[in-house]
Amino acid sequence: MRAALPRVLESDGRSAGLAVLVTTFVTLVSSQQVGHVPGAPPLDRSAYALLLGTGPALALHRRLPLFAYAATLALALIYLLGGHPPGPVYLPPFVALILLEGRVPLRLWAPAAALGAGLLALGDLSTGGTLLAASLWAAGWLAAAILVAAALIVRRRFAAEARAREELARRTREEESRRRTAEERLRIAREMHDVLGHSLAVISLQAGVAEHLLDGGQDEVRSAVVAIRRVSRQALSELRTELAVLRGAAGPGSRSPAPGLDALSGLGAAMRDAGLPVDLSLDVEADAVPEIVAGAAYRIVQESLTNVARHAGPGARASVRVARDGDRLEVEVVDNGRGAPAGGGAPGSGISGMAERAAALGGECTAANRPEGGFRVRALLPWNPT
Numbered sequence: 001m002r003a004a005l006p007r008v009l010e011s012d013g014r015s016a017g018l019a020v021l022v023t024t025f026v027t028l029v030s031s032q033q034v035g036h037v038p039g040a041p042p043l044d045r046s047a048y049a050l051l052l053g054t055g056p057a058l059a060l061h062r063r064l065p066l067f068a069y070a071a072t073l074a075l076a077l078i079y080l081l082g083g084h085p086p087g088p089v090y091l092p093p094f095v096a097l098i099l100l101e102g103r104v105p106l107r108l109w110a111p112a113a114a115l116g117a118g119l120l121a122l123g124d125l126s127t128g129g130t131l132l133a134a135s136l137w138a139a140g141w142l143a144a145a146i147l148v149a150a151a152l153i154v155r156r157r158f159a160a161e162a163r164a165r166e167e168l169a170r171r172t173r174e175e176e177s178r179r180r181t182a183e184e185r186l187r188i189a190r191e192m193h194d195v196l197g198h199s200l201a202v203i204s205l206q207a208g209v210a211e212h213l214l215d216g217g218q219d220e221v222r223s224a225v226v227a228i229r230r231v232s233r234q235a236l237s238e239l240r241t242e243l244a245v246l247r248g249a250a251g252p253g254s255r256s257p258a259p260g261l262d263a264l265s266g267l268g269a270a271m272r273d274a275g276l277p278v279d280l281s282l283d284v285e286a287d288a289v290p291e292i293v294a295g296a297a298y299r300i301v302q303e304s305l306t307n308v309a310r311h312a313g314p315g316a317r318a319s320v321r322v323a324r325d326g327d328r329l330e331v332e333v334v335d336n337g338r339g340a341p342a343g344g345g346a347p348g349s350g351i352s353g354m355a356e357r358a359a360a361l362g363g364e365c366t367a368a369n370r371p372e373g374g375f376r377v378r379a380l381l382p383w384n385p386t
Contacts, residue, residue, distance in 0.1 A: 016059045022095055023055035029088040041083050050079045054092035061096055065103045066112075069096040073116050080123030086137055090120060094145065101149040102156065109149070117141045260294035261286035261322060267302060268320065276309050276318060283323035293381050296357045297322060297331045300365065303350045304333035304377040312337020312375065324383070328363070331379040339369040354379065361385035 030051060031043055043051075057071035072092040079089050093116055101109055121138040125131065259267075261282060268278040286294065301320055308318045316337035323330050351367045358365035358379050365379040 015062050018095070019055045019059035022058060022092055023052060026054065026088045026091050027051045030084070033085060033087055043084070047079060047082060047084060050075050050082075051089065058092055058096055061099045065096075065100045069093060069100050069112060069116070072096045073119060077119050077123045080120070081126055086120070086124045090137070090141065093120070094141065097145055098148050098152070101152055113142060113145045117145075259298045260291060261289055261297060263298060264301060264320065264322070267298070267305065271305050271309065271318070274309065276305065276316065278305065279317070279319045281319070281321040281323075283321070284329070289329060290384065292385060293329055293361065293383065296361055296381055297329060297379070299357060300331050300354045300377065300379050301333055303354055304367075307350055307377075308333070308335045308337060308375070311340070316374075325380065327383045329381045329383060331377075331381065333377045334370065334374060336374040339373065339375045351377075 027048065030047075034042055053075050054072045057068050057075065059068075060071075061068040073096070076089045076093050080086060097109075097113055097116060100112065104112075117138040120141060121134040124134040124137055261284070264280060264282060268280045271278045289297070301322070305318055305320070308316055312318075312335045316335050318333060318335045321330075321332045354367065354377065355365045358381060361381050362385050363379060363381040365377070367375070367377045370376045
């Protein structure tokens with residue numbers, strides 16, 4: 001209520017200012033009009049009181065719009081019946097009528113306008129005016145009122161449409177912001193799953209090798225431990241970067257470039273060091289592949305090899321093939337392991353993440369057991385994603 005008080009006072013102040021302006025204009029012009037109309041009686045105290053009385057009545061148009069119109073109309077009619085000429089005295093009731101539009105239904109406003117025109121015409125006739133002059137005054141009153149009211153209606157509709165467009169644009173921006181936030185969170189979730197899943201799988205394999213070689217040569221154990229340290233440090237660094245992005249603390253350029261096809265050879269070597277034989281066939285120029293497509297292809301290969309290391313079983317071997325197929329990039333990872341168990345239920349988050357990566361670019365990714373045994377992941381990514 002306290003917050004609304006300044007707005008009420010401001011509205012009342014504007015109403016009072018409008019009333020003073022209109023009343024001052026009507027009084028000054030009417031006093032000058034008397035000297036130019038033959039036979040017009042001079043303005044006496046009662047005439048000035050009638051003219052000045054339109055001010056307080058007009059000032060109430062926000063709180064009592066019908067009363068303001070009726071009062072200004074009555075004062076103007078009494079002024080005319082006193083023998084004074086028509087003219088400026090029509091302005092206060094006209095302004096009150098215009099301000100009445102929008103505050104009362106049209107079915108009430110239209111009769112009020114017609115009634116005002118008729119009463120003022122009668123007032124003009126009572127002062128000796130001709131029927132033609134009175135009719136012209138009434139017609140002019142109605143025409144002006146209708147035109148101004150129509151302009152106000154159109155203006156309000158345009159303003160309402162502008163507000164509606166602004167509201168729609170605001171909601172669209174908010175929805176776009178929420179959508180981008182959701183997409184960024186999904187991307188971070190995929191990155192963390194792929195990075196951590198792959199790194200932890202390699203660490204697990206290397207730890208198993210180290211455990212197996214504890215009774216063997218020191219060089220093999222040392223090599224396995226070094227690989228564990230390297231992979232864990234890399235995973236920790238990438239995890240910190242993603243967490244910084246999630247917190248909003250990462251600055252521009254703080255995120256390392258996403259690995260592309262040129263990093264597949266290093267990925268294959270790391271998996272071979274971890275004990276998983278990998279055959280890599282890259283039948284495309286790595287630099288020619290768009291960065292976003294190359295990054296998605298790398299992550300799909302990485303997740304596929306991670307799944308082979310986890311689930312294919314001992315003695316499994318993986319084969320990776322990346323080639324251009326027309327306007328698409330084909331990525332295929334197959335293994336000769338034991339495949340996915342029959343009736344294994346819904347796919348895991350890794351397979352779902354690969355499908356989401358491909359779909360985000362307008363491509364597709366399938367993953368299923370092979371008839372001859374093992375598992376196959378095949379992704380088709382558009383060369384120029386939209």
